[in-house]
Amino acid sequence: MTQAENNLVAGCPTRLAPPETTSVPDPSAFVRRVNGQNRLSLTIRGAKCGACISRIESAVKTLPGVETARLNLSTGGLEVAWRGGLTAIPIVTAISSLGYGVAPQDQGNGITDEQREERSLLIALGVAGFATANIMLLSVSVWAGNGEMGTSTRMMLHGLSGLIAFPAILFAGRVFFRSAWNVLKHGHANMDVPISLAVIIAFCVSVSETLRGGEHAYFDASVMLLFFLLIGRFLDARVRRKAHTSARDLAAMAHRSVTRLGETGEARSVRASEIQPGDRILLAPGEQAVVDMQVETGLSEVDESLVTGESVPRTATQGMNLLAGTVNLSQPLTGRAIAAASDSLLSDIARMLDAGEQRRSTYRKIADRAVSLYVPFVHTSALLAFIGWLLAGMSANEALLIGVSTLIITCPCALALAAPVTQVVASGRLFRAGTFLKSGDALERLAQCDYIIFDKTGTLTFGTPRLADHVSPDVLGNAAKLARASRHPLSRALVEAAGPGTVASDVREFPGLGLEGVIDGVTCRLGSAEWVGADVDVASSSSLWFVEGNDTPVRFQFNDHILDDATQTIRALQLAGYGMEILSGDREETVVDVAGQLGISDWTAKASPRDKVERLEALQAAGHRVLMIGDGLNDAGALALANASVTPGGAMDISRSASDAVYSGGLAALPPLIAVAKQARAVMLQNFAFAAAYNLVAVPVAVSGHATPLVAAIAMSASSILVSLNALRLNTMPERL
Known part of the structure; x- marks a missing residue:
């Protein structure tokens, strides 16, 4: 299968899922030169035992010029020293090829205070x-x-x-x-x-x-x-x-390297902190932007769910601004940095986190x-x-x-x-029930909360689309033959509904439009309404269109379904007297739909990270003690500044770090958590x-x-x-x- 077949359905104005295999991070900017020896500190994720240590160290030591490779299992820190012309990329490639996560580590990181x-x-x-x-x-x-x-x-x-x-x-x-x-x-x-x-x-x-x-x-x-x-x-x-670590976790994200393009077009890996406004940047497929940038060339689908909460992606074109935290999904993009790393959205969120930790410390x-x-x-x-x-x-x-x-x-x-x-006993009881409590005084703060703010995507809903329409099994099966060549979330939902099967032949990708392939000798298309020739007044970002030859285009509509236990949980909290609202960065129509199904009258859509913090502070100024529940990077600032905060187990690392508790098994864990907090x-x-x-x-x-x-x-x-x-x-x- 060709690379284009494996990439995506680029046609619809919706998100393409990140590729299954992305390029390893380039840690060249973090290599230190000491007495003629090259040294690199890496953070390894997934190493659990002595066999992992032996496997990783052996893989690195087989590279030419490597003199030492020592992994500390407790801290996950790997120290590598070598001489000669070896670069850092083969080192991280050797580790990632074994199935372990790897990222650059600033010198001095290790055991925390x-x-x-x-x-x-x-x-x-x-x-x-x-x-x-x-x-x-x-x-x-x-x-x-x-x-x-x-x-x-x-x-x-x-x-x-x-x-x-x-x-x-x-x-x-x-x-x-x-x-x-x-x-x-x-x-x-x-x-x-x-x-x-x-x-x-x-x-x-x-x-x-x-x-x-x-x-x-x-x-x-x-x-x-x-x-x-x-x-x-x-x-x-x-x-x-594990308290007071969220700002450090976000700083680690901002310490990634960036590919800067010189005047003659040469690419060089540098630290994000070295980027200045106006620098040209290359954002490769699967790479996450760590500085705010404006696109100059290229056409690609980008995933902004981490920074805006929008559950579907959009197409990035020339002149569009991309915020730090955005993931490029399909084609390479080049652009200009519009702010230094210290002035990016990530840094703004980091400052919110730091303010939240200081507030909690008082x-x-x-x-x-x-x-x-x-x-x-x-x-x-x-x-x-x-x-x-x-x-x-x-x-x-x-x-x-x-x-x-x-x-x-x-x-x-x-x-x-x-x-x-009391904290240890309560933490043990919650842990056995699937909730991990991160700070002892969180029990006191949780018990005093009287108002709850919910993020939508991934908190009240599954965060992944599901096919909502009932269509002909034959049409669904043929559309799935094209969808199987894509990592787009809507295509994955289409494949899930259709089940396993074959892939169309001669599948080709048309950036910004969709996929085209041949099924039983007939040219078929799957993608946006424009791509298949559908006559619609308003394009929907939660739908795919499929056409076989000159037939009438068929629409597949998708919805992000509400969690199975969300309705019962919301009802129990309302009966207990808690005020609540939905605060989401998603589109208005989806937020209204979810709020209506759950019986929540107060909601806000298209809320930025700063909007969420300002709303939370307004509620606190009115005398409320606010419990925030969210799972994305765009929720991290509000999670840290809330009187108490909780996040699901599938949330981003930064959100889990910023929160007081992490739960698994759905929203049904929330009432017991609050009850135990009050008892404690x-x-x-x-x-x-x-x-x-x-x-x-x-x-x-x-x-x-x-x-x-x-x-x-x-x-x-x-x-x-x-x-x-x-x-x-x-x-x-x-x-x-």
């Missing part, structure tokens, strides 16, 4: 847990031998506990010490301030008591406090590890509000206990012990675990209420001087366990909006 933080917390948690277990063994011996154990033996056991606690506190406690110091330098306080004070003072007092032969030491309580708090920090970091979580009340309460209680016992005639050392006991027994273990444990928020409030009640009981015990090390240890453990058990109830709660 979030991953480093999570790893650091996990190591600190392990150290604190190891130290806690060993110190508790020694402490149990002291408690068991109370009254019978000699002073020298007790001092020795306390001394061993101190030797274990000192390095553990220095290492595991640096997370809290660093945070406390940073806020104290600026005249503020956070939850880490009382934690740091409790740990440091308890350790110092314990050292003093050990040296003077005292009965009580708080080494176990100090390290145990760190252990429980690090559990909460680690759980929280794990839940939000969201004041329940835990933060609880801390603002907890910190002064604990400090004041400990200080008053110390001063009160001094005034009552107690020695400074004994009064200090009571003050430290107050700090320790009122430790924020339960407070620190209240939110993270209620459980968090219960946990904070319990933490407050615990402190109301614990403070009198500590202030009265009855908080022995054993009492402190039992109280801390019991409060943390009860908070965790309450969070586990989320697994059995019924899902009710």
Whole structure:
């Protein structure tokens, strides 16, 4: 079959699907020259095991001049070094031919700050847990031998506990010490301030008591406090590890190379950031534009669904502007850059994403509000206990012990675990139901939303056309013989309706019109109304026309069908009191049709990414808390700026990164997600209420001087366990909006 046969039906004013095999990216602009050696950093997608590493490295090392090829399976980063005349293209070709995705990677990309933080917390948690277990063994011996154990033996056991606690506190406690110091330098306080004070003072007092032969030491309580708090920090970091990545993902898209044409027509691969307005650009078939450009020569079908939401493509001709993110589907196009990469639509969306992440970072979580009340309460209680016992005639050392006991027994273990444990349990329940929650505080924001904005294509509808008309099986079968030579979405829908079969002979492509071929000796055409000679007043972008010889042309009408569970889901959300509307970049007639079928009265068509953001901000200004649901690049800015956002699993990577949750299995996952979010928020409030009640009981015990090390240890453990058990109830709660 010829290349033309495999390309497309170019005739209709509709989208051609990207070719099944597209050219590999040209990473030449990312090659670095170091000490006479060429080096290239690549990102590999799809590598899962040791066999993948061996296969990829072996394929690259067989190329002439390659000296090293090392793949990091954890980060997906491949580092290649070579000498000689080898270019970068054979390297990416060798990898892509094995079935792996490959793209250039900026130097320095790799493990993210979030991953480093999570790893650091996990190591600190392990150290604190190891130290806690060993110190508790020694402490149990002291408690068991109370009254019978000699002073020298007790001092020795306390001394061993101190030797274990000192390095553990220095290492595991640096997370809290660093945070406390940073806020104290600026005249503020956070939850880490009382934690740091409790740990440091308890350790110092314990050292003093050990040296003077005292009965009580708080080494176990100090390290145990760190252990429980690090559990909460680690759980929280794990839940939000993938947050704040959307802008970086979009930046990676903008870091692609561009083919720039010189004055004499020579083509050179350069970074997108090097393109300036007026530069000539070549956009090859299957390639995505990464800068805004105006077409000068060529005729091709382009897919703009990523940037406009339009579900069908259009024909790109001379003088037409193409926005960054547009995919060229059929023929080469040349044009002039009309803006630098930093001023393109992609950069504009990246700025929206960054603004959204900054806005979300200022969201004041329940835990933060609880801390603002907890910190002064604990400090004041400990200080008053110390001063009160001094005034009552107690020695400074004994009064200090009571003050430290107050700090320790009122430790924020339960407070620190209240939110993270709830988030992890809720995330686990949602994950088992097919929804992946990306950030912990998203549960709180989801629970507070009262208005929902839906994108249309791919969110409420399948996003792929289906044949709507009933036509003669013979006519359908003949039309499919031409359609099988095309990757056009309407042709694919036609083939799906007709089923498997043969392909017409002598199929030829006519750019901008359609396909022509011979069926049983008769010349047939499939494409636009103009191409087949149909007499119609208004051409439809959702139809194909077919003609056999001089017969009357036959029209095939296609529709983008609504998702099977969309109607029931929308009805359930409306009954629950949610306001909603459709905000789509698609054509008005299709948006009106979908809105009517779903019973949604408010809708907007032909909305650009900026239009979506402005509408969302208007709703927020009116007092609404908006939940955004979308799946395209044109939705990414609104997804990031919404109070909360959700996207389907088939969405673009950038949209999934910008959202708070990703669901699979259709819109039916939305009501359970909102229900679990509301339940999780209620459980968090219960946990904070319990933490407050615990402190109301614990403070009198500590202030009265009855908080022995054993009492402190039992109280801390019991409060943390009860908070965790309450969070586990989320697994059995019924899902009710």
